[in-house]
Amino acid sequence: MRYYSLNRQSETVDFRTATIAGQAPDGGLYFPEIIPQFPAGFVEQLPHLEPAEVAYTVLAPYVGEAIPEAELRRICAETVNFPFPLVPVANGISALELFHGPTLAFKDVGARFMSRCLGYFSRSETRPVTVLVATSGDTGGAVASGFLGVPGVEVVILYPSGRVSPVQEQQLTALGQNVTALEVRGNFDDCQRLVKQAFRDQELMQQRRFTSANSINVARWLPQQVYYCYGVAQALAQTGKPPVVAVPSGNFGNLCAGLLAHVSGLPVARFVAACNANAVVPAYLTSGRYAAQPAVATLSNAMDVGDPSNFGRILELFGNEYPSIREKLSGYSVSDAETSATIRRVHQQTGYVLDPHGAVAYFALEHYLARNPEAAGVFLETAHPVKFPNVVEAATGREVAVPSELQTLMQQPKRSVVLEPAYEELREYLTGQLQENPVTA
Numbered sequence: 001m002r003y004y005s006l007n008r009q010s011e012t013v014d015f016r017t018a019t020i021a022g023q024a025p026d027g028g029l030y031f032p033e034i035i036p037q038f039p040a041g042f043v044e045q046l047p048h049l050e051p052a053e054v055a056y057t058v059l060a061p062y063v064g065e066a067i068p069e070a071e072l073r074r075i076c077a078e079t080v081n082f083p084f085p086l087v088p089v090a091n092g093i094s095a096l097e098l099f100h101g102p103t104l105a106f107k108d109v110g111a112r113f114m115s116r117c118l119g120y121f122s123r124s125e126t127r128p129v130t131v132l133v134a135t136s137g138d139t140g141g142a143v144a145s146g147f148l149g150v151p152g153v154e155v156v157i158l159y160p161s162g163r164v165s166p167v168q169e170q171q172l173t174a175l176g177q178n179v180t181a182l183e184v185r186g187n188f189d190d191c192q193r194l195v196k197q198a199f200r201d202q203e204l205m206q207q208r209r210f211t212s213a214n215s216i217n218v219a220r221w222l223p224q225q226v227y228y229c230y231g232v233a234q235a236l237a238q239t240g241k242p243p244v245v246a247v248p249s250g251n252f253g254n255l256c257a258g259l260l261a262h263v264s265g266l267p268v269a270r271f272v273a274a275c276n277a278n279a280v281v282p283a284y285l286t287s288g289r290y291a292a293q294p295a296v297a298t299l300s301n302a303m304d305v306g307d308p309s310n311f312g313r314i315l316e317l318f319g320n321e322y323p324s325i326r327e328k329l330s331g332y333s334v335s336d337a338e339t340s341a342t343i344r345r346v347h348q349q350t351g352y353v354l355d356p357h358g359a360v361a362y363f364a365l366e367h368y369l370a371r372n373p374e375a376a377g378v379f380l381e382t383a384h385p386v387k388f389p390n391v392v393e394a395a396t397g398r399e400v401a402v403p404s405e406l407q408t409l410m411q412q413p414k415r416s417v418v419l420e421p422a423y424e425e426l427r428e429y430l431t432g433q434l435q436e437n438p439v440t441a
Contacts, residue, residue, distance in 0.1 A: 001064040003030040003218060006312050016066040016121055019114065019219040020129065022212030023199045029309065030218050031316050036061035038265035046233035051084070052077035055226045058261070059113075062222050067120060075116040079109060084227050086234035086378065089352045092369060093362070094238070095381040096231035099355075103145045103171055104384035104403070105138035106254065107220075109227060111146035114219035115153075118211065122152035125209070131155045132198055132430075133213040134191035136250055137164050137302030138383055141171025143213040144179045155179045155213075156430070158191040161418070163301055167387040167406065174412035182429065186421030189295045189306050192251075197423045198430065207431060215253025216309050224257035225264075231378055232266055239376040242267035246365035246379040248357035249273045249281065250303030252310040254380070259317055259328065269375055273331040274364035276300045276339070281311055282331030288322045299336045299391045300356040302383070332364035339363070343395035353396060355385045 002012040007028030013021070018030040042057060049057075055076035063072055082100045089095050101108030122129055131153060133143050140157045147155045157172050161183045164172075173181040184191050195212060198204060215221045228245070235243040245268055247255040255273055262268045273281050276298040284290045292307035318324040334342075342359040346352055354362060361379035369377050385392045386400045393399055402410065419425045 001062050002033045004033055005029070006031055006316055014066055015063045015218065019117055019217060020121055020209070020211050022132075022210065022217045023196070027196065027200050029216050029313060031313060032062060032218075035260065035263050035317075043265060043267060046229055047237050051080040051226070051230065054229050055080050055223065058225050058229060058264075059223060062218070063117075067117065071120055075113060075120070078116060079113040079223060080226060082108075084230040086231055086238070087352075088238075089346065089350055089362075092373075092375070093365060093377045093379065094235065095352070095358065096227065096234075096378055097381045098227055099381060099384040101142075102405075103138070103141040104387065104406070105142055106224070106227070106380065106382040107138045107142035108146070110215065110220040110223050110253075111139070111142035111213060113223035114213055114217060115143075115146035115150055117219045118147075118153060119150045122150070125152060127209055129153050130208050130210050130430075131213045132158075132195055132210050134158045134188065134195045135164070135172065136160070136188035136191075136304055137168050138387070139214060139302075140164075140181070141168055144172045144175050147213070148175055148179060149177055153178060156182060158182045158184050158194060158419075158426070160187045160191055161185050163187060163297055163304065165301065165387050166389070167410070169414065170410055170412065173414045173416045174409055176415060181416040182426070183416040183418045184421050185418065187295045187297070188304055190421035192305075192309065194421065194423055194426045198426060201427065204427060204430060214309070215251055215256075221253050221257055221310070221313075222260075224254055225261040228258045228261045228266060228268075231380075232268060235376060235378050236267070241376055242269045243376045243378040244268075244270045244272060244365065244368060244372070246272035246274050246361040246368070246377065248300065248303055248361045248380060248382050249275050250278070250305040250308065252281065252308040252314060254382070256310045256313045256317070259314060262328070263317060270368075271329050272361070272364050272368050273329055274361040274379070275331065275333050276303050276360055277333065277335060278304055278306050279331070279333035280306060281308065282333045285326060285329060285331040299339050299388070300360050302357060303360070330368055332367060334360040334363045340391065340395045343392060347396045353385045353392060353400070355381065355383045356388050356391050357382050
């Protein structure tokens with residue numbers, strides 16, 4: 001398997017090079033030259049296959065010869081060694097729960113796969129690899145957990161000050177060791193812009209070896225296909241028909257992975273891009289014109305992205321043909337008021353507790369199913385409600401219990417370095433010229 005840059009100004013590379021580089025030298029995202037098709041009988045066998053076998057079957061064509069089979073099977077098994085249950089919530093609507101991993105978020109899958117791939121690749125590296133990542137919420141914690149203590153790998157996480165939940169902030173600032181958190185006085189788009197600037201800085205790239213753990217990295221993006229396989233297999237067993245899948249969408253890596261699995265042969269009736277007030281993609285689906293906007297803060301903070309990087313991959317997947325995208329994808333924008341009301345209503349009617357991102361997806365899915373009542377609906381519940389206690393408790397009137405695995409972490413001191421959203425400050429820090437200024441909660 002070879003990967004090319006969406007900017008088409010760089011040479012094609014293999015999986016190893018794409019993973020370590022993160023982004024192509026011309027600033028483009030890497031994209032596979034060929035979209036593999038699932039083996040004959042794979043979909044029919046899904047309910048009977050072990051999760052690790054599903055992951056290996058899906059990912060092996062993308063990895064190619066970059067990792068030996070035995071090593072890749074080990075990586076896949078460690079990546080998906082927690083449950084992915086499909087839980088009925090209401091008539092015709094089920095939640096694919098993706099928050100049963102170590103940091104209680106769907107991004108555990110991509111972060112665990114990438115960290116293990118990079119750990120394998122770093123064995124042959126002569127200098128440390130620095131993972132540089134921007135987060136709007138859960139990416140940071142998942143990356144910090146996935147890479148914690150990995151030899152030869154340093155992690156630097158940029159997150160927007162005051163715009164992540166307390167649990168999210170603890171998960172990316174309290175671990176220490178080889179993980180450093182940079183608290184940026186700005187929004188997620190500022191963080192993502194700084195990371196992209198760093199990757200375009202050729203002088204900096206020569207001083208240190210960088211890669212990214214955002215979903216722009218193929219090793220973070222591609223493994224997200226596997227839980228769509230798990231969810232669709234369970235949905236087919238329950239209803240006998242391909243589901244409509246609603247995905248909480250911010251930077252669009254998650255939805256793009258689902259679409260990729262579908263193009264490879266996974267039966268999905270339709271995808272719904274569920275967005276908050278940051279609705280550039282629903283606007284595109286209405287008008288056919290894409291126009292980035294400044295991000296605005298919402299209750300579903302991990303989706304506060306005004307210029308989603310991975311939407312370019314979705315365009316590429318469908319040949320930049322607007323009618324083809326519209327055939328498979330609907331988009332909805334959900335307000336904070338509608339998000340809170342959905343959490344409250346679903347809890348009162350069913351007892352199920354949504355997190356704000358799942359609530360956005362639930363609301364969007366409801367609206368789609370109202371016009372298509374014969375369809376079966378699945379929405380992705382991407383994070384545990386405990387990560388958003390203020391929003392969830394205000395809506396439900398009940399306290400969200402902190403899982404035992406988080407209680408020790410929540411007592412640890414916060415350690416971060418505060419930066420203005422200026423590239424000069426990030427560059428000085430990364431080159432060791434900026435004196436660290438730890439901030440303790």
